Amino acid sequence: MLQLDLQSRTPIYEQLITKMSEMISLGVLSSGEQLPSVRALARDLGVNPNTVQKAYQELERNGIIYSVSGKGSFIASGNSANEILKKQTVSKITEAVTEGKRTGLTKPQVIGVVELVYKEG
Amino acid sequence: MLQLDLQSRTPIYEQLITKMSEMISLGVLSSGEQLPSVRALARDLGVNPNTVQKAYQELERNGIIYSVSGKGSFIASGNSANEILKKQTVSKITEAVTEGKRTGLTKPQVIGVVELVYKEG
Amino acid sequence: MLQLDLQSRTPIYEQLITKMSEMISLGVLSSGEQLPSVRALARDLGVNPNTVQKAYQELERNGIIYSVSGKGSFIASGNSANEILKKQTVSKITEAVTEGKRTGLTKPQVIGVVELVYKEG
Amino acid sequence: MLQLDLQSRTPIYEQLITKMSEMISLGVLSSGEQLPSVRALARDLGVNPNTVQKAYQELERNGIIYSVSGKGSFIASGNSANEILKKQTVSKITEAVTEGKRTGLTKPQVIGVVELVYKEG
DNA sequence: GTGGTCTAGACCACA
DNA sequence: GTGGTCTAGACCACA
Numbered sequence: 343m344l345q346l347d348l349q350s351r352t353p354i355y356e357q358l359i360t361k362m363s364e365m366i367s368l369g370v371l372s373s374g375e376q377l378p379s380v381r382a383l384a385r386d387l388g389v390n391p392n393t394v395q396k397a398y399q400e401l402e403r404n405g406i407i408y409s410v411s412g413k414g415s416f417i418a419s420g421n422s423a424n425e426i427l428k429k430q431t432v433s434k435i436t437e438a439v440t441e442g443k444r445t446g447l448t449k450p451q452v453i454g455v456v457e458l459v460y461k462e463g
Numbered sequence: 464m465l466q467l468d469l470q471s472r473t474p475i476y477e478q479l480i481t482k483m484s485e486m487i488s489l490g491v492l493s494s495g496e497q498l499p500s501v502r503a504l505a506r507d508l509g510v511n512p513n514t515v516q517k518a519y520q521e522l523e524r525n526g527i528i529y530s531v532s533g534k535g536s537f538i539a540s541g542n543s544a545n546e547i548l549k550k551q552t553v554s555k556i557t558e559a560v561t562e563g564k565r566t567g568l569t570k571p572q573v574i575g576v577v578e579l580v581y582k583e584g
Numbered sequence: 585m586l587q588l589d590l591q592s593r594t595p596i597y598e599q600l601i602t603k604m605s606e607m608i609s610l611g612v613l614s615s616g617e618q619l620p621s622v623r624a625l626a627r628d629l630g631v632n633p634n635t636v637q638k639a640y641q642e643l644e645r646n647g648i649i650y651s652v653s654g655k656g657s658f659i660a661s662g663n664s665a666n667e668i669l670k671k672q673t674v675s676k677i678t679e680a681v682t683e684g685k686r687t688g689l690t691k692p693q694v695i696g697v698v699e700l701v702y703k704e705g
Numbered sequence: 706m707l708q709l710d711l712q713s714r715t716p717i718y719e720q721l722i723t724k725m726s727e728m729i730s731l732g733v734l735s736s737g738e739q740l741p742s743v744r745a746l747a748r749d750l751g752v753n754p755n756t757v758q759k760a761y762q763e764l765e766r767n768g769i770i771y772s773v774s775g776k777g778s779f780i781a782s783g784n785s786a787n788e789i790l791k792k793q794t795v796s797k798i799t800e801a802v803t804e805g806k807r808t809g810l811t812k813p814q815v816i817g818v819v820e821l822v823y824k825e826g
Numbered sequence: 827g828t829g830g831t832c833t834a835g836a837c838c839a840c841a
Numbered sequence: 842g843t844g845g846t847c848t849a850g851a852c853c854a855c856a
Contacts, residue, residue, distance in 0.1 A: 351854095353831060364566065379843060390833045395845075410590055411844045412840040424567065431563045432576060438555040439580045444485060445548045449581045453574060455553060459560045460570045469773055474855060511856040595840060606807060632841040669808045674818060676801040681822045684794045687727065688787065691823045695816060697795060701802045702812045714839095716846060742828060753848045758830075774829045775855035 346387060354389060358397035360427075363406060366417055367424035377407060377415040467508060475510060479518035481548070484527060487538055488545035498528060498536040588629060596631060600639035602669070605648060608659055609666035619649060619657040709750060717752060721760035723790075726769060729780055730787035740770060740778040 344361050346354060365371050377383070380398060384391040398415055401407045406423045409415040442452055465486075467478050486492050498504070501519060505512040519536055522528045527544045530536045563573055586607075588599050607613050619625070622640060626633040640657055643649045648665045651657045684694055707724050709717060728734050740746070743761060747754040761778055764770045769786045772778040805815055 355831080367567065380845095381843080390835095392834090393832065396831090398844085408591060409844060410841090412842080413590075414843060427566050428563075428568060431559065431566050431568060434559040435556070435563055435573060435576050436580060438552065438559045439577055441481075442549075442552045442556055443580055445552050446488065446545065447549060447552060449577065452556060452577050452581075455556050456560055456570065456573050456577065459557060459564055460573075469776075470771060476855080513856055517855085597840080602804075609809065634841055638840085666809065670805075670810060673801065673805045673808050673810060677798070677805055677815060677818050678822060680794065680797040680801045681819050684791075684798055685822055685826075687730065687790050687794050689791060689794060691819065694798060694819050694823075697798050698802055698812065698815050698819065701799060701806055702815075718846080743830090744828080753850095755849090756847065759846090761829085772829060773856090775827080777828060 344387065355393050355397040358394065359400055362401060363423045363427045366406060366421065367427050371417055373417050373419045373421060375417050379414055465508065476514045476517040479515065480521050483522060484544045484548045487527060487542060488548055492538055494538055494540040494542065496538045500535060586629065597635050597638040600636065601642050604643060605665045605669045608648060608663060609669055613659055615659055615661040615663065617659045621656060707750065718756050718760040721757065722763050725764060726786045726790045729769060729784065730790050734780055736780050736782040736784060738780045742777060
């Protein structure tokens with residue numbers, strides 16, 4: 343679980359943020375639940391604690407989790423994870439499609455791509 | 464012309480590649496035409512010559528432009544710019560939409576976004 | 585009673601010290617009275633016994649309470665709680681106002697803040 | 706310049722943030738100006754580059770400076786430094802004064818403290 | 827040279 | 842044990 347792509351251009355800590363946001367927004371992890379400690383998760387993922395720390399702090403800044411020094415990190419209530427994720431994704435799609443339009447892709451072509459993605463899996 | 468976003472996370476040289484590919488594929492610049500020299504363009508854009516150089520090299524590697532030592536850079540004929548651009552954009556869209564699907568966006572929602580983009584401008 | 589903010593940056597044991605000093609100096613708890621045991625208070629507050637222990641020790645060191653081995657903790661007479669508290673608070677205010685002055689807040693502005701606080705509640 | 710207290714309980718990177726915000730809001734550093742590089746400032750202060758980096762990133766997140774990868778860090782225009790600083794300080798003062806009120810300090814006493822601070826220097 | 831990310835590992839206060 | 846900060850130092854892409 344929590345697959346990382348160490349080769350990717352997107353930093354590990356950002357991948358972590360995205361993956362965890364997804365897990366939370368999908369209900370795999372739910373409100374109030376305790377997250378693995380920074381060190382434990384780092385060990386499991388074969389990654390440096392600082393990297394996990396950075397991801398956790400960013401998630402906290404976005405109100406998705408909260409950390410209590412000396413106790414651990416927990417999933418915040420009033421789950422903003424999903425909304426934040428969706429907003430990010432929608433703007434990513436908008437950007438990509440805008441570029442497509444500028445490049446000369448027609449609307450049917452773009453919609454074709456969308457259909458394809460939703461047909462798979 | 465040739466607006467760059469110096470703050471953006473996508474490297475300037477990539478922005479340059481995209482913008483120039485677009486201009487070529489849209490016919491703003493056409494086959495055989497000479498491009499501004501690396502240094503001239505760098506000066507105009509307020510950008511490091513290395514950066515422009517990198518963009519030109521990449522464009523040449525993709526057969527979109529060609530350089531003649533001592534004379535300058537020119538737009539290649541048999542314009543592949545458009546196809547290359549489209550391929551890139553299609554994979555960007557695919558990626559973004561896939562993420563959207565994973566996040567729980569429904570197909571109608573995504574198509575809504577597409578409609579929106581094509582309605583504007 | 586005894587509201588704690590587990591999220592706050594100021595350690596729980598310090599919050600405990602402040603709150604208890606306040607209660608004592610306000611006469612809610614009075615001279616000679618017995619305090620709840622470390623364990624009982626910890627349980628009631630949902631907090632680690634170590635934390636309560638630390639607060640009690642600090643309060644004892646300041647002569648605000650005293651502990652009798654095997655019997656419990658009691659409120660000291662000749663209540664110094666209030667003076668200690670005030671001293672601490674005065675230096676906190678001094679520090680904050682000094683920073684305000686350095687930042688460019690004018691004296692009337694600061695006094696405005698003070699007025700505001702004393703107007704409420 | 707830029708005195709740090711390495712012993713202090715407030716982290717170095719936070720001290721850096723505050724000091725730099727002050728310098729900017731006081732006009733010592735002004736809009737568009739380039740800041741010392743992460744490494745240079747770290748060297749000058751005898752501090753690890755990561756620590757400076759953290760401060761710079763926080764300042765960027767607050768819109769006080771902006772960083773261009775490969776070029777450097779610059780002071781943002783539309784100086785929000787001052788407002789952010791003042792807001793922070795005002796809430797610090799409010800908090801301290803509220804505690805003072807709760808502790809039994811009278812309004813004249815608190816105002817006395819304020820007068821004192823503004824008399825010095 | 828410049829910012830950004832990351833590892834390895836230490837130390838601290840707190841729980 | 843737990844989060845938070847920090848050092849020392851490496852590597853990368855970019856300018």
